[in-house]
Amino acid sequence: MRAIAATPALLMAALLVAGCAAGAPGADISADSTPAPDISAGPSTGIGSTASATGATGAFSATDTAWLQLTAAMAQRLLPVLDLVPTHTTDPAWRRLAAQMRTGSSANLERSRRLLAGAGAPTTNPHEGHDMPGMITADGLAALRSANGTAFHRLLAAHLRAHLAQSVRVAAAEQQGGVHPGTAAMATAVVRSGNADLARLDQLDRPPAPGRRPA
Template structure:
């Protein structure tokens, strides 16, 4: 399993670096250490109309913010690599992200939530920073592949993690159904990425091999 098990209660407070301080956790639980950020999403407006819960709206807002960060990275791929396998993977992920972005925006409009992005300017888990995009723009070939793989893996793992939390804690049927699709697509993309980006073994040679 790639994803961490999320809390069964998705607290509507984002307690991750770069997103500012929020109100205390109403559950009274202790936040995980920085190396394993909690699967939580940002606060949603208390006045959200219709059958959407604050958790549903918060997850949709985070999904929009994450997709908007990843798409500029995927748009770099055709100019930074000629490898058909990497181009194909980037195109597949881009198609999924654009579809999810459109669907999330449509659901947010249905919910009556503000159209503004509450995560604007925040660097959160799974998001590519402006500095990292600058580094990507200067890379080509294998170095670009390594950087791209790291960013894709971080994004897909975090998107899957919070989508599982939405499935468990959300209440709006179309939104939780979308979360299920995000989990399935994320796992499929991670499997394709693993085939392209196999880790290189760093184990020392055995005594027999050394002789």
């Protein structure tokens, strides 16, 4: 498993696509489908460098706030997925991974909310109803609820991988384009934990050895 590389404009691309801006659930929201402002220019140019509020530890930029809002929304979408694991598989390794990720996601949700409060950002979720990249859809969650055993593991792995990969990508973009120290520190932690969880997932989600049938 290789660490996910950062794409400088990916964060704002994910947030400013037409589907999210228009509030149209189910729209095409691929991060590569819509041009985005360059947030890699540094503190003097670009959307990501415009200070929107000042907290106790420094100024928040629009990129900081956007990333925190997206991170909170992604955590809210992931938690119901992780809550299914104890009742849909008896495999202890999958249960451990889900428990670890649930602890981390809950912590990220609370930390995002605290930082957003410090930025004076709205407490409502601006991505409510938007199927952003890395978020499980209602249909995907329904499919998970109806699956068990190997079929559940296969679906779960796909959703967790999509979530973790997107989380690491946008956190890496926040590292490059954000300005608030506390938010940058959180992004660094998300990249580190996300890559570690991807490595654990790769160990669990391995194809069966040649000549062996899946259990």
